Each structure stands twice: as structure tokens, then as C-alpha cells.
Amino acid sequence: MPRPRKASDDDIFAAAYRAMTRLGPGDLTLAEIADEAGLTAGALVQRFGSKRELLLQLSAGAADGNASFIRDLRAKHRSPIAVLRAYAECLASLAASPAALARNLAYLQIDLTDEDFRRHLLAQAKATRAAIVDVLDAAVFEGELTRAANPRALARAIETALSGSLLTWAIYRDGGAARWLRDDVDAVLAPYLRKRRRTRTSNR
Numbered sequence: 080m081p082r083p084r085k086a087s088d089d090d091i092f093a094a095a096y097r098a099m100t101r102l103g104p105g106d107l108t109l110a111e112i113a114d115e116a117g118l119t120a121g122a123l124v125q126r127f128g129s130k131r132e133l134l135l136q137l138s139a140g141a142a143d144g145n146a147s148f149i150r151d152l153r154a155k156h157r158s159p160i161a162v163l164r165a166y167a168e169c170l171a172s173l174a175a176s177p178a179a180l181a182r183n184l185a186y187l188q189i190d191l192t193d194e195d196f197r198r199h200l201l202a203q204a205k206a207t208r209a210a211i212v213d214v215l216d217a218a219v220f221e222g223e224l225t226r227a228a229n230p231r232a233l234a235r236a237i238e239t240a241l242s243g244s245l246l247t248w249a250i251y252r253d254g255g256a257a258r259w260l261r262d263d264v265d266a267v268l269a270p271y272l273r274k275r276r277r278t279r280t281s282n283r
Contacts, residue, residue: 090116092136134196167244180249215233236267
């Protein structure tokens, strides 16, 4: 008989995340996650005890996820403003469709009402905001934003704008969610963007 497939916790968490993109909290079961991971539900019970414990560990591991993603974007983009726009576009994946956003909001409801989950959500939010502050500090230092910009206050405004943008896009559904979120980030940054001086060309 073939030996049962072994999977790391990271493999299982990735499988759980894939299942969550298809299923809301009420339909997500250990059996669905196990099937996605190529394991048995019994194997997951042995390792995690319950679906709730598995999802709690997934949530704990994701606490630095957004911040780490923003740091990766900084390695890919020379412009700090481009990093913020790219982050907004990637965050729009939560609203790949109105139905997808509704599923994500259902999981968010659990994060907000269950204190064990909210603790991990808060850690993620704080790490994400700190990463955005770092990007805005760089934007001021490199001259993309004026000295009038307050990185901490502006990071909070961006965080608020992005959260609201997901909902308003789902209501208006005008174009793609990525463009909608990026435009709202641009609107928040607009008063602080440093205007580039035009260089005069000589006809001599």
C-alpha cells in the first residue's frame, strides 16, 4: 500500500486558504480543507484538534503577512508611491467579485467578534500600518511627498480609505476593484504630492 502523504503545516494552511476563497465560514469544513490538502479529515483532527484551532493557527501565522508583502513590494519598486499603489491593487484581490468580498467579510465578522481571532487581526493591522508608515517616511525622504505630510496620520487615512474602498466598489461596481482602490489611495496622497518642476528646453 502507498504510504500516506505527509504535509507540512504550511501546506495545510495554504490548502485552508484556497478552500476559504471558495467557501464561506458556514460551508468550510475540515473535510473540505483535508480534500484540498490531499489528506484525511482524521489527520487534521489529530494534528490540530478542530477546525477552529486550525484557523486560529492560520490567523496567527498571517499576522505579519501584509507587512511582509509590503516589504517585498519595496524591493520591487524604486518609488515608494508605486509601492502603495501596488499594495492597493493587490488588496483588491479580496474583492475579485462581489461574492468573493462577501465571503471575506463573513470571515472578518468572526475576526471581529471572537477575541482569539481579533488578537491576531489586531497584530496584523498594527504591523501593516507600521509598514505603510515606513513607506510614507521613505516617500517624504525621497521627495515624492512634501514635508507637510505626516506619515503616521497619512497611514491611518490610507488604511481607512482602502477598507472603505472595498465596500464602495462592491456597491458601485464601476470598473475593476484594483483601479478603484488605487484611485482612492491617489486621492488621499494628492494634497501631499510634490510637484515636479518642468525643465525649460533651449532652442539655441
